Amino acid sequence: MMKLQDLVSKRVSVRSFDTTRVVENDVLDEVFEIARLAPSACNKQPWRLVVVKSKSKLTELSAAYDRDWFKTAPVVLAVVVDHTESWHRADGKDHADVDASIFVEHLCLAAAEKDLGTCWVCNFNPEVANRVLGIDGVEKELVALVPIGYPSDNSVFSKAKIRKDMSEIVSEI
Numbered sequence: 805m806m807k808l809q810d811l812v813s814k815r816v817s818v819r820s821f822d823t824t825r826v827v828e829n830d831v832l833d834e835v836f837e838i839a840r841l842a843p844s845a846c847n848k849q850p851w852r853l854v855v856v857k858s859k860s861k862l863t864e865l866s867a868a869y870d871r872d873w874f875k876t877a878p879v880v881l882a883v884v885v886d887h888t889e890s891w892h893r894a895d896g897k898d899h900a901d902v903d904a905s906i907f908v909e910h911l912c913l914a915a916a917e918k919d920l921g922t923c924w925v926c927n928f929n930p931e932v933a934n935r936v937l938g939i940d941g942v943e944k945e946l947v948a949l950v951p952i953g954y955p956s957d958n959s960v961f962s963k964a965k966i967r968k969d970m971s972e973i974v975s976e977i
């Protein structure tokens with residue numbers, strides 16, 4: 805089992821996949837199990853995971869995020885939230901996005917542990933993506949697309965992280 809610090813360092817945005825390698829179903833299931841255990845506000849678990857694997861659906865979905873590298877992913881995970889299920893605080897704030905973010909990061913970390921690359925993708929065209937996924941974009945909203953596959957080059961896992969200095973993000977009052 806990897807140490808958390810090593811796993812977090814290994815998790816990196818992968819934007820080039822090995823198109824000759826399929827992702828085994830049992831490996832995907834293990835990744836999904838880690839996401840299923842993610843915490844959520846009031847334990848509402850408002851997330852749904854749509855696994856896009858067929859060539860035809862992958863092609864349709866790539867119209868929502870037209871990048872050559874995105875087309876190299878053998879599988880794309882669409883993380884959808886149901887706003888009628890998510891917890892809303894007394895002031896009305898909807899926590900669906902917060903919950904989905906934790907879910908997605910669990911997915912990405914679990915994938916990295918299994919030498920799978922992922923990349924958060926939120927810069928998609930929602931209209932196109934909603935049509936392909938068959939969701940209304942209102943009650944059910946796509947939060948992120950996560951392409952997943954074995955990277956074309958494993959050295960990506962040792963890429964240095966560019967992050968703010970600790971002094972810029974931690975304060976004490």
Ligand SMILES: Cc1cc2nc3c(=O)[nH]c(=O)nc-3n(C[C@H](O)[C@H](O)[C@H](O)COP(=O)(O)O)c2cc1C
Nearest residue numbers: 815816817818819923924925926927928948965966
């Ligand atoms: C909410 C969110 C949305 C993102 N959307 C995109 C995206 O649409 N396209 C993309 O190439 N990367 C996207 N990224 C990846 C970030 O650019 C990346 O996580 C950041 O630069 C840090 O690099 P690292 O993931 O390699 O550590 C997104 C990341 C997050 C957390």
